[in-house]
Amino acid sequence: AQGHLYAFGLGKGGRLGTGDEAHCSMPTRVRGPLSSRRVLTMAAADNHSLCVTACGSVYAWGSNRFGQVGTTSGGSGTNADDSTRCLPRRVDDLKTVFCVSVAAGEKHSVALSRQGEVFVWGDNT
Secondary structure, three states, X not given: OOOOOEEEEOOHHHXXXXXXXXXXXXXXXXXXXXXXXXXXXXXXXXXEEEEEEOOOOEEEEEOOOOOOOOOOOOOOOOOHHHHHHHOOEEOHHHOOOOEEEEEEOOOXXXXXXXXXXXXXXXXXX
């Protein structure tokens, strides 16, 4: 009811959004930028997750190997830029679009705007 998002399971690649790659056997609150935002809906694939907040922003985290998180950093390494994928990060290309829903595929992501526009990113094969 308060819009808090919880995750548990395998944390590899930051897919849980809890700030690291630790596994969680109990539901753990997804924090970072989502600590002060109300989450309305979310979607999860094997290696990444997405959500939409009450203000229409899209956040993503986890593997960005195919660009599915929507940030310029990719790969599965552990350099400083890649570590940000362990916490939700706003999809900046959608910062001027009010989104209402998201979907996550194995290597791609999809967002639906309030005006019915569909945005996709990630692997296009």
